[in-house]
Amino acid sequence: MKILVVNPNTTVSMTEKIGAAARSVAAPGTEIVAVTSPMGPASIEGFYDEAFAVPGLIRALGEAGRADAAIIACFDDTGLDAARSFAPFPVIGICQAALVTASQIAKRITVVTTLSRSVTPLEELVERYGFGRHVKVTACEAPVLALEDPGSDAREKLEAEIARALHDGAEAIVLGCAGMADLAAALSQKFGAPVVDGVAAAVKQAEGLVSLGLRTSKRGAYAAPLAKPYAGDLADFTPR
Amino acid sequence: MKILVVNPNTTVSMTEKIGAAARSVAAPGTEIVAVTSPMGPASIEGFYDEAFAVPGLIRALGEAGRADAAIIACFDDTGLDAARSFAPFPVIGICQAALVTASQIAKRITVVTTLSRSVTPLEELVERYGFGRHVKVTACEAPVLALEDPGSDAREKLEAEIARALHDGAEAIVLGCAGMADLAAALSQKFGAPVVDGVAAAVKQAEGLVSLGLRTSKRGAYAAPLAKPYAGDLADFTPR
Amino acid sequence: MKILVVNPNTTVSMTEKIGAAARSVAAPGTEIVAVTSPMGPASIEGFYDEAFAVPGLIRALGEAGRADAAIIACFDDTGLDAARSFAPFPVIGICQAALVTASQIAKRITVVTTLSRSVTPLEELVERYGFGRHVKVTACEAPVLALEDPGSDAREKLEAEIARALHDGAEAIVLGCAGMADLAAALSQKFGAPVVDGVAAAVKQAEGLVSLGLRTSKRGAYAAPLAKPYAGDLADFTPR
Amino acid sequence: MKILVVNPNTTVSMTEKIGAAARSVAAPGTEIVAVTSPMGPASIEGFYDEAFAVPGLIRALGEAGRADAAIIACFDDTGLDAARSFAPFPVIGICQAALVTASQIAKRITVVTTLSRSVTPLEELVERYGFGRHVKVTACEAPVLALEDPGSDAREKLEAEIARALHDGAEAIVLGCAGMADLAAALSQKFGAPVVDGVAAAVKQAEGLVSLGLRTSKRGAYAAPLAKPYAGDLADFTPR
Amino acid sequence: MKILVVNPNTTVSMTEKIGAAARSVAAPGTEIVAVTSPMGPASIEGFYDEAFAVPGLIRALGEAGRADAAIIACFDDTGLDAARSFAPFPVIGICQAALVTASQIAKRITVVTTLSRSVTPLEELVERYGFGRHVKVTACEAPVLALEDPGSDAREKLEAEIARALHDGAEAIVLGCAGMADLAAALSQKFGAPVVDGVAAAVKQAEGLVSLGLRTSKRGAYAAPLAKPYAGDLADFTPR
């Protein structure tokens, strides 16, 4: 089984970290192919970056050749609905994957993300997935790319926020950024509570769907794009 | 006051119709500048089209020169959150504008849109804006571009669906596609019930915000994009 | 266009302030007629006052002669549903107008009202309008009429509460009392965040509805009162 | 124990029916005093009538002398919040009483009311009390006063609507008008399902609160009205 | 009228306290029969205990002989749905009874329970009954059986938590454990706010249903168990 892991931002070091996290939990027969978006923002922090990450994501999905499933490795599930309409295989978002995983081991969950500006977008996502009553979202105020910089204090800020969430009644923690994918095991051990990384969770969700033979429904909201002209710089993306 | 009306699809005849609808309700001192997206899909029907309409929309906003407000003239409020983060002036979505307008003259509202595939996306939008308990969404099964074709039966289908909605208890109708902007007055008269067109509603919401001196809050979710590199075909959109 | 602004309490100084606030944002062709309720409470603080403000409000609406729209200038939208059933023209509530306006420029909104006793009634109103997930309500603990008294510390209390709300993540502020209508511009400038006054917002919503030719739907909940006898002191209000 | 049953409309025959219904279920030591509102509408059908029923209701409460509890015998719980703020004893609304009673014997409940125009107001009430997920509201299209007229077909219409509701999955029926108070037992027997009348339910809720020594909380939303001038025809209602 | 009060845990001293609380509010003609579960946990603290309290509860109901109604005297309404399906008479849960009672005298309610582990289960119960927007749940961190021990500091902890809840805006308090049934009157007086005990509230709800002749609906969710074999230790409970 081949699972495509698309980093929808253009930062290669993050793709490598994400790919490694995915491989470390993949089942024996699973091949993880981690790809970096060929165009768009270096990190996704807020609505504007998110919108401009979608074309690169779709291109990455389209150029990847045959695959059995794909994972979008950004915690705001960038372009997930468009990708599900587009791809012939199931597509998993790491936010949704983390939430459905955490909801099976805890009743009260806190997502710890990077910056405050992402809190409201993530709250809307959580609400849309149906977890509004169970899940809180907080920010540790470390930017995404600081997580790539060993000299930053991003890790300290993240741990302080996790400690606060557990003290306030969280039963499990969800890491709210793909760039935290390498930290879940250590944090889980340190705090004695489940810490869920969305990338790892998404790999298991993807493997599950593939081995069950389940694909995105093409009835209703996720029906394939209708054929129609696309103009200008985006003509390459014309649906056929 | 100058209000930019952006048609986020590339169909010029639709822009003209929308521009005319906007001008017909604009206040004396309001200049309506209707522009067509320079790139992307010819119509927006579902999640995929919607994603690829955003870059053209942002380009149109960026190239339009000084304006006091902008309107996104597609009923799924394409790219509204990104546009609000990007633009120095307020940005109005025609779906949200139509709903807030209708909610001040009726308790139970039905949105009649084009195709079934748009129903679930619009229901999610309605829910996000807070109108889930008051608003139903139905489709008349006429494609967007059929509304541009005088020979099609789109108008009959639309009227049949409005009649059904009123029979089922709707107190007001919202037209769920910018391409229906020219029909509101005639339908309202025919059915003896308020029929709200989002383009017209958005013009009044935009005029209102401008004359009140209110702009998009730059705290939290709509904070301006952070400066960072954008790669590839989308480098033109790099936030600075 | 003639817009009636009804102060549903009997305090004339408040009517003058509200009328001035309405005029300061009205469009060139808009005539603002501000009237004071001829009967009932001097201020509206809680459910009891609210109930007894409705007859005076309806009388003011009925005696005002021809008008194109009316605004109820009390933040608990006193008697709004009854007024919409009664009046031949659209009726705007300043709470609903402020919320729909603020929701187009911010995702997280805090209403700052006068006394704690109004918090729960306003929360119910916010919930009924659909904004329960987006809007918080807090009180600055200054009574309505203290806002009319230049020697009181009402302004200081209000500013302290606004500062607290912004610190807690509010992206925009709504002033939760018609008696604060003259303060919005100064507060907005002081805090560098949108501060929405419901009276001003309502003027623009009313102008919008009138120029769109939209009136309250007479189907369903807002159908005109059925003819029937009214007895005793309220016989004047008998619907015909 | 003395329980005041206030008919907030001015139709004496309805008061008599309501009083009889209340007495028929009252406990041995309970005295039922049924009073008719001294002013306002002859029946309450929609928001306008509802607003004008409140002063008469409050006068009836104020003039009734010592009582241990009061019941507002109109299914839209006319003026309930104002009455709770005003009265020194607990006040029960028949809609709320019927819903809390029915929710203890069934999971899915349908309220059958008189006219369509009341459906949305009742749905809002049901939602406010917290029963939105459990309760549906339908109308049998018989006006309130037709229930007083033995020659009308009101009873047939009501029975047809109950049959429809049970067929659609209702487990219990709530009669959505005080004027149906005399029918509950016969309908319950006829349909072999619980049929709850709000007047009877309210008597038991009122007796319960009184014997538990519980009164309306005077903290927060139901705090007593603040002393302030009331002008004009309503000066009699000035809170002190 | 005979009302069975079942303590679904096996602690006899608690049954006695509960029985006394029930008798102290029962109407003259009401006979209270308080019984202790013959099997299962000594106290109910969390989901596991709750599950093992149900067989004893059902046995107690089945062996009690003729009764007019039953009350389940544990605040998590242990086995309430099963009991309603099983019993020929109405069954009241003390949590639901306390909430419906409190909701008729206050808008904002706080339930104070024993241990943190019970907060989430009770929040789910509150949500299921429809009171999610009105009711908060907090714990005083005193175990159930400590309430039986005069030497413990349980009472102090409970009072501290009540004081905190009132300070935070609660208008009424609900005691979140049957073991607090003897404290309501004293706490109510001490804090000058309504304090509702579920056992007492349930007695009045049960008396009300019985005198109205209302029984659990046997349509839909509460239909009697279908006849089928039950194996092993639970064969005694086979439905017939």
Next chain:
Amino acid sequence: MKILVVNPNTTVSMTEKIGAAARSVAAPGTEIVAVTSPMGPASIEGFYDEAFAVPGLIRALGEAGRADAAIIACFDDTGLDAARSFAPFPVIGICQAALVTASQIAKRITVVTTLSRSVTPLEELVERYGFGRHVKVTACEAPVLALEDPGSDAREKLEAEIARALHDGAEAIVLGCAGMADLAAALSQKFGAPVVDGVAAAVKQAEGLVSLGLRTSKRGAYAAPLAKPYAGDLADFTPR
């Protein structure tokens, strides 16, 4: 990895079918151990059966020896909360597993269960898991054990109900009974839409949690049962 699949009813033929369904989707290294509850009802249809299935379920979990995860193979997720508090390994409910799986491939989902009496309990479960806005529940009116009988018309009834759900807009179907576990593939092919079986979905969710090293949080709601005496027939279940 060893996954325990517990059939919480006592019907061995159903356990065999469920075990086969689980094995057919298990990963190479996964051992499926399917066990039948040693006590309680032969099938679970409604609240009463559900309650009496829990002790047998817990006994089966306790006696199964070392395992890495467990699945409760009844669609009402019988005793799931108790099992999660009890077991040292993660426990998956097939209803929750099916819903989280389906929600990743479709926006609108219909659960087709056996009898009407199960609809409301399942709706409550769906609501509790957060899927209330996305998921409908319907019944095909075939009893659980009819699914075991090749001569019954259960399969026809199920197919008719699936066809109806798809016609009404469902994008994916969830089979609402463990006894339908062998039908998913054939139905999916027949209807050209995703048909999700909870047993298969649960196997993949369980494998995922185990390979991620995630266990039930022991903070808060799922904390292990406190040590305390259990009396009578249930003394064997005393927590230690």
